[in-house]
Amino acid sequence: MEGKNESELREMAKKCGVEVTPQMGSAKLIDEIFGATTEKYLVQPTYITDYPVEMSPLTKKHRSKPGLVERFELYVNGKEIANAYTELNDPIDQKERFEEQLKLAERGDDEAMSMDLDFVRSLEYAMPPTSGLGVGIDRLTMMLTNQQSIQEVLFFPQMRPEKFQD
Secondary structure: OOOOOHHHHHHHHHHOOOOOOOOOOHHHHHHHHHHHHOHHHOOOOEEEEOOEHHHOOOEOEOOOOOOEEOEEEEEEOOEEEEEEEEEOOOHHHHHHHHHHHHHHHHOOOOOOOOOOHHHHHHHHHOOOOOEEEEEOHHHHHHHHHOOOOHHHHOOOHHHOOOOOOO
């Protein structure tokens, strides 16, 4: 999908059977295409690396691959188990990425991040190179219990959708 603009991604998504809405930006389109075409086939432990910059607003740009970021996700049995990335610590780049997220929010993207000027200001004071790794115990539990929905394995009942009896 490298080098594709948003309208090309929209066409590609439609061909893959993805329901496309006007609110979807490039990042969401790429994510939906990946989910529709690839994710379910990642049965063996598989690392997906070097994500498009649009998909990771808090991640440092790749050192040698323009347009990508330093991020990986681990998939097992068709499910994302872990997500890791090098954290963005450049305040100018971070502010620009937040501004791009605001544009997505204006279009109606409910997953877009809001501007966090306090965070940007803290980056101006300096943040050492850091990284993050999230291993989802809930996702491991899904795999071990053969559940298709994360809602079925959440510990806190208030996080589960209410089920009403007719």
